[in-house]
Amino acid sequence: MAKASLTLVVTVLFLCTSASAHHGNSAYDETARVPLKGTVTEFVWTNPHSQIYLDVKDKNGNVVNWGIETNSPGILTRAGWTRRSLKAGHEVTIILCPAKNGAPVAYIGSGDPGTKVVFTDGRELDFKDKTASR
Amino acid sequence: MRNLLAQAVLVLAGVLLPWVIAPAAQARTTAQNNAAALPFDAHDLSGVWQLAPGGGGQGPGDNFPPLTPWGQAKYDANKPGYGPKAAPGGNDPILKCDPTGFPRILFVIWPFEIIHVSGRILMFFEGQHTIREIWMDGRQLPADPDPRWYGYSVGKWQGDTLVVETIGFNDKTWLGAQGQPHSDEMRTIERYRRVDHNTIEFNLTIDDPKTYTKVWYAEPRLIKLKPGVEIPESFCVASEEEEFAKRIREPAARQTGKE
Numbered sequence: 233m234a235k236a237s238l239t240l241v242v243t244v245l246f247l248c249t250s251a252s253a254h255h256g257n258s259a260y261d262e263t264a265r266v267p268l269k270g271t272v273t274e275f276v277w278t279n280p281h282s283q284i285y286l287d288v289k290d291k292n293g294n295v296v297n298w299g300i301e302t303n304s305p306g307i308l309t310r311a312g313w314t315r316r317s318l319k320a321g322h323e324v325t326i327i328l329c330p331a332k333n334g335a336p337v338a339y340i341g342s343g344d345p346g347t348k349v350v351f352t353d354g355r356e357l358d359f360k361d362k363t364a365s366r
Numbered sequence: 367m368r369n370l371l372a373q374a375v376l377v378l379a380g381v382l383l384p385w386v387i388a389p390a391a392q393a394r395t396t397a398q399n400n401a402a403a404l405p406f407d408a409h410d411l412s413g414v415w416q417l418a419p420g421g422g423g424q425g426p427g428d429n430f431p432p433l434t435p436w437g438q439a440k441y442d443a444n445k446p447g448y449g450p451k452a453a454p455g456g457n458d459p460i461l462k463c464d465p466t467g468f469p470r471i472l473f474v475i476w477p478f479e480i481i482h483v484s485g486r487i488l489m490f491f492e493g494q495h496t497i498r499e500i501w502m503d504g505r506q507l508p509a510d511p512d513p514r515w516y517g518y519s520v521g522k523w524q525g526d527t528l529v530v531e532t533i534g535f536n537d538k539t540w541l542g543a544q545g546q547p548h549s550d551e552m553r554t555i556e557r558y559r560r561v562d563h564n565t566i567e568f569n570l571t572i573d574d575p576k577t578y579t580k581v582w583y584a585e586p587r588l589i590k591l592k593p594g595v596e597i598p599e600s601f602c603v604a605s606e607e608e609e610f611a612k613r614i615r616e617p618a619a620r621q622t623g624k625e
Contacts, residue, residue, distance in 0.1 A: 256446055256449070256456075257447065259454035259619045260618065276610075279606075280600070283613065299613050299617070301610075301614050304492075304600060305598060305600070306597075306598045306600050307476070309598065333454075335618060336617075337617045339618075342475070343475070363593070365590050365591045365593055
């Protein structure tokens with residue numbers, strides 16, 4: 233079912249060499265960037281892994297609840313997010329790295345450029361650190 | 367006449383535009399350079415800092431010296447999620463919120479604050495909301511310290527370089543996310559030299575004859591200032607981590623034969 237929901241989307245391949253989560257991300261396909269459209273059901277603002285849960289309709293009209301791992305509140309705060317950035321009911325498209333095993337789980341975060349959340353009005357939440365010095 | 371006027375406006379704009387845009391761009395570049403060029407005291411490392419991306423990734427690197435048989439057995443038992451041995455799942459101790467330990471804490475993707483207090487320098491890490499203390503009062507390293515996650519550290523200034531020596535580790539932590547092992551005989555030497563307002567040069571030496579057949583000189587790294595950043599509360603809470611594992615980590619790592 234989860235796999236079916238991926239058949240509608242386009243996978244963009246590009247190299248990604250930077251570090252992702254603090255313990256590694258080998259369960260996810262970090263060469264892929266897959267857009268997934270759905271409705272936020274929950275935004276968990278928890279250290280060290282914040283989480284977004286998203287109801288996604290597959291091609292048969294069945295709703296699958298996806299779990300999307302992302303960065304810690306510290307990293308998200310420095311990228312301009314707050315704990316109120318996402319709320320249940322928000323319609324969003326998330327550009328993500330899906331799990332290699334086809335389960336409805338995925339990763340977005342600072343180590344994987346191009347992953348982000350896009351709202352229907354075009355606003356975006358990304359992971360660029362707004363506090364870095366040169 | 368109107369065409370002539372329009373042409374004149376275009377020509378004028380073409381001449382003036384670079385004068386308007388160039389100074390704005392220059393001002394931005396100058397501001398960045400000025401930040402690095404601000405005055406600083408080489409013996410004052412106060413502030414919030416973070417390791418800049420570089421060789422070695424989230425650890426002292428994969429180019430470690432040959433392992434002893436004891437070290438090899440320990441390395442073989444470690445199943446990291448990052449580096450050449452990366453695989454889904456694994457047994458990285460921090461997945462259960464075990465203390466990250468030293469020196470790994472320096473290499474995680476979060477900042478830390480350096481705080482000078484009388485007789486000590488404190489490092490306050492965002493990772494697991496951890497304080498590490500470095501004694502600066504001239505004391506010697508203890509002869510037989512109890513094993514600790516962060517060891518026992520003494521520091522001194524050699525010219526403009528802060529040199530920190532640490533012993534007294536337990537052997538439960540990894541040196542980096544790639545699963546590099548160490549023993550309780552490990553001795554580390556860190557060198558920090560502030561080279562401009564925004565930058566510290568960092569060198570790390572790992573001497574652990576029980577694990578490695580030679581001294582390991584880790585890839586030199588830069589540490590960059592993060593102006594205006596506060597260290598947020600960032601405990602790793604085992605009950606929250608278990609919930610996360612149930613909902614996301616374990617489904618992502620489950621073997622299905624598809625991968």
